[in-house]
Amino acid sequence: MTLLRVAVDAPLWDALDYLHAEPLPPGSLVRAPLGRQTVCGVVLGPAQGDSATAASALRPLEGVFDALPPLGSDWLDLLRFAAGYYQRPLGELMAAALPTWLRERGAAAVAKRVADWRQRQAGTAFRLTPAGREQMPRTLSSRHAALWRLAGALGLHPARPADSSSAMDQGAPPRLSVQAARALHPKAAAQLRAWEMQGWVERVPEPCRAAEQPGAPARPPVLQAAQQAAVEAVRAARGYAPFLLFGVTGSGKTEVYLHLAQHALARNPQAQVLVLTPEINLTPQLVQRFAARFPDAMLAVLHSGLAEAERFDHWLAAHSGRARIVLGTRLAALASLPNLALIVVDEEHDASYKQQEGARYSARDLAVWRARQRDIPVVLGSATPSLESWRAAQRGRYRLLELPARASGSMPEVRLLHAGQDPLLRAGGLIGQALHEAIAARLARGEQSLLFLNRRGYAPVIRCPDCGWLSDCPHCDAHLVYHRTDRSLRCHHCGHRAAIPRACPECGSLDLQPLGRGTQRAEEALAELFPQARIARIDADTARRKGAAQSGFAQMHAGEVDILVGTQMITKGHDFQRVTLVAALNPDAGLFTHDLRAPERLFAQLMQAAGRAGRADAAEGGTAPAMLVQTAYPEHMLYRALVAHDYPGFAAQELIERRRAGMPPFSFQALLRAEHKKPEVLEAFLAQAAELAAQPAREAGLMVYPPVPASLARLAGMHRQHILVEGPNRSMLQDFLTIWHSALVQAKARVRWAIDVDPTEF
Ligand SMILES: Nc1ncnc2c1ncn2[C@@H]1O[C@H](COP(=O)(O)OP(=O)(O)OP(=O)(O)O)[C@@H](O)[C@H]1O
Numbered sequence: 001m002t003l004l005r006v007a008v009d010a011p012l013w014d015a016l017d018y019l020h021a022e023p024l025p026p027g028s029l030v031r032a033p034l035g036r037q038t039v040c041g042v043v044l045g046p047a048q049g050d051s052a053t054a055a056s057a058l059r060p061l062e063g064v065f066d067a068l069p070p071l072g073s074d075w076l077d078l079l080r081f082a083a084g085y086y087q088r089p090l091g092e093l094m095a096a097a098l099p100t101w102l103r104e105r106g107a108a109a110v111a112k113r114v115a116d117w118r119q120r121q122a123g124t125a126f127r128l129t130p131a132g133r134e135q136m137p138r139t140l141s142s143r144h145a146a147l148w149r150l151a152g153a154l155g156l157h158p159a160r161p162a163d164s165s166s167a168m169d170q171g172a173p174p175r176l177s178v179q180a181a182r183a184l185h186p187k188a189a190a191q192l193r194a195w196e197m198q199g200w201v202e203r204v205p206e207p208c209r210a211a212e213q214p215g216a217p218a219r220p221p222v223l224q225a226a227q228q229a230a231v232e233a234v235r236a237a238r239g240y241a242p243f244l245l246f247g248v249t250g251s252g253k254t255e256v257y258l259h260l261a262q263h264a265l266a267r268n269p270q271a272q273v274l275v276l277t278p279e280i281n282l283t284p285q286l287v288q289r290f291a292a293r294f295p296d297a298m299l300a301v302l303h304s305g306l307a308e309a310e311r312f313d314h315w316l317a318a319h320s321g322r323a324r325i326v327l328g329t330r331l332a333a334l335a336s337l338p339n340l341a342l343i344v345v346d347e348e349h350d351a352s353y354k355q356q357e358g359a360r361y362s363a364r365d366l367a368v369w370r371a372r373q374r375d376i377p378v379v380l381g382s383a384t385p386s387l388e389s390w391r392a393a394q395r396g397r398y399r400l401l402e403l404p405a406r407a408s409g410s411m412p413e414v415r416l417l418h419a420g421q422d423p424l425l426r427a428g429g430l431i432g433q434a435l436h437e438a439i440a441a442r443l444a445r446g447e448q449s450l451l452f453l454n455r456r457g458y459a460p461v462i463r464c465p466d467c468g469w470l471s472d473c474p475h476c477d478a479h480l481v482y483h484r485t486d487r488s489l490r491c492h493h494c495g496h497r498a499a500i501p502r503a504c505p506e507c508g509s510l511d512l513q514p515l516g517r518g519t520q521r522a523e524e525a526l527a528e529l530f531p532q533a534r535i536a537r538i539d540a541d542t543a544r545r546k547g548a549a550q551s552g553f554a555q556m557h558a559g560e561v562d563i564l565v566g567t568q569m570i571t572k573g574h575d576f577q578r579v580t581l582v583a584a585l586n587p588d589a590g591l592f593t594h595d596l597r598a599p600e601r602l603f604a605q606l607m608q609a610a611g612r613a614g615r616a617d618a619a620e621g622g623t624a625p626a627m628l629v630q631t632a633y634p635e636h637m638l639y640r641a642l643v644a645h646d647y648p649g650f651a652a653q654e655l656i657e658r659r660r661a662g663m664p665p666f667s668f669q670a671l672l673r674a675e676h677k678k679p680e681v682l683e684a685f686l687a688q689a690a691e692l693a694a695q696p697a698r699e700a701g702l703m704v705y706p707p708v709p710a711s712l713a714r715l716a717g718m719h720r721q722h723i724l725v726e727g728p729n730r731s732m733l734q735d736f737l738t739i740w741h742s743a744l745v746q747a748k749a750r751v752r753w754a755i756d757v758d759p760t761e762f
């Protein structure tokens with residue numbers, strides 16, 4: 001028997017020791033007993049002989065996932081680093097990094113699925129060989145209808161052998177999956193095997209793919225000079241090299257990623273490329289573009305929207321090294337990728353890269369850490385970089401690559417519509433005079449408009465005009481939002497639902513009124529103003545139905561929608577070809593909050609939204625692309641920078657403010673977040689926490705602020721407060737956190753608390 005140290009899938013601060021018949025290499029995945037359960041675990045190495053566990057309490061492992069290759073030492077180091085940096089238990093990071101399906105299964109079930117997966121990968125798709133292309137036509141005649149169709153599906157057109165030098169010949173031959181072949185003829189699989197024996201077709205791995213199938217292999221466009229320079233700079237880099245690709249919307253950043261991936265894959269036949277994207281379901285085009293460009297590379301996608309078993313398959317494709325391209329959301333930053341050679345972080349500024357519960361890691365920051373660890377290039381791309389990355393580029397820590405112009409089409413002209421001077425808006429309308437006219441002009445020319453506002457539902461609150469009663473959530477410091485479609489009131493924070501009262505619960509008045517506006521109300525207003533228009537709405541409500549958002553976007557791309565209205569979901573990533581008008585209905589709320597990142601977010605969102613207009617070269621007689629912003633503050637610096645499409649100007653201003661206030665990126669922060677049902681218990685804990693922090697903070701030269709309520713001070717019945725710690729130096733902050741954290745653990749408080757390093761929400 002040997003003793004092994006194992007990190008288990010449980011929120012424990014220490015790894016545990018287990019007995020096993022023979023030594024196992026570090027990284028081995030195992031199943032280990034823990035209390036009355038068994039959990040997934042990862043072997044860290046032999047036990048150190050310092051186990052707190054008494055020899056009599058040592059237990060043997062329950063099973064070893066020997067169907068899976070062990071996780072690499074680089075992966076273990078990544079998890080250890082992340083656990084240490086974010087002050088979280090290793091087990092919690094494992095839970096974030098490993099697919100749930102794996103964590104919940106025994107060794108036998110996993111072995112079976114791995115075997116099935118290997119079999120599926122062994123080749124269930126066929127494609128023509130050069131010999132088949134030449135010889136097969138001689139044996140086929142159109143009278144054998146089934147064979148004829150099968151050959152046609154493989155890309156061979158036997159009727160016209162003379163054509164073989166034309167277009168068909170140049171791209172990769174289409175692959176035909178056995179499944180698709182069977183749909184043509186029940187005996188198609190046997191026929192394909194017979195052709196395989198003749199050497200006319202060959203098996204190709206059927207890659208893990210997202211649901212959408214690639215179109216014909218698309219020919220890459222010739223890169224423009226700025227794109228070419230960016231590609232060359234990254235290609236020329238050796239070892240760790242972080243780049244910030246600052247490219248305006250539509251400048252062809254994705255095209256740069258595709259070329260970089262191509263070079264990385266060509267340079268090394270094992271190389272894997274990791275591409276992170278904020279929300280994969282909103283950017284299916286990205287998956288399609290990669291799948292189409294690399295028809296022969298296995299592509300895996302990793303995001304939380306996959307069915308659990310499916311996510312395991314994709315994880316396995318990455319972990320086994322078979323997947324050459326891995327596209328995923330933030331959780332993919334923690335994927336096991338043994339041959340990682342290049343990392344791309346698309347829309348690197350996006351807030352969704354920061355995990356906001358459990359292990360609160362930043363996928364972007366971990367991506368950069370991984371690149372350094374693996375000694376490879378990492379490309380952070382954005383039209384509106386985070387101020388952290390922008391400053392890193394200014395200081396020369398990241399190399400700045402610029403794409404200053406659109407690859408096609410032109411940037412929309414941004415116009416600020418003064419809400420205070422618009423008669424329709426002043427009368428309480430949602431669509432002002434100028435916007436009304438602009439939409440009408442688009443409708444007349446068959447062009448599309450995209451309108452967004454940041455509130456879903458019908459109205460953000462119901463109000464009683466007689467006594468001032470508001471529809472508040474009983475569990476949160478938030479209003480219940482009125483949803484007209486199912487006549488409900490809903491809390492967007494805790495999910496609480498209530499029926500709309502017939503009369504005011506306070507004074508009995510029957511005159512309850514919706515206050516403010518949400519997407520449903522905007523949709524209704526548009527339908528009244530433009531009865532002939534085809535209007536679609538996409539927001540978190542309509543997207544709840546699986547595939548609904550995708551089909552909404554597909555209709556938009558297909559030109560079946562005239563006006564798309566929605567939340568910020570519709571402003572991201574899509575390469576719309578017919579949109580010539582984008583409008584922000586009411587963005588002002590983002591200007592005045594005490595969240596230091598609110599202006600940065602609002603600016604990025606408006607720039608992204610502007611980026612959806614004018615992407616194709618204007619049609620003959622078409623309207624010039626425009627973005628309209630309805631605002632009561634047209635003089636605001638943020639809007640002025642937007643009009644000038646001036647991210648660098650905006651960033652310079654914001655950085656001046658941040659430096660003056662001593663805020664990130666000029667300082668480093670951590671939050672102690674705490675919550676409890678009883679405010680007095682919460683306050684006592686935070687007073688104790690502040691006391692524990694005082695001395696080590698003084699020694700490290702850090703500032704500890706007094707406890708303050710979170711911006712949502714009560715959520716689902718819990719009172720929430722936090723303590724902010726700030727200092728000029730990351731490693732001092734880290735050292736302090738380690739001390740403070742263990743003091744807090746020892747305090748054994750009854751309060752739920754967590755440390756959030758580099759917090760982005762307050
Ligand atoms: N070199 C090129 N020549 C012609 N067209 C190009 C070129 N590069 C990109 N395009 C086209 O320009 C459009 C915008 O490119 P792409 O989607 O890569 O830009 P992006 O910077 O990633 O956009 P965004 O940030 O707005 O999502 C696409 O339709 C793309 O096919």
Ligand SMILES: [Zn+2]
Nearest residue numbers: 473476491494
């Ligand atoms: Zn609530």
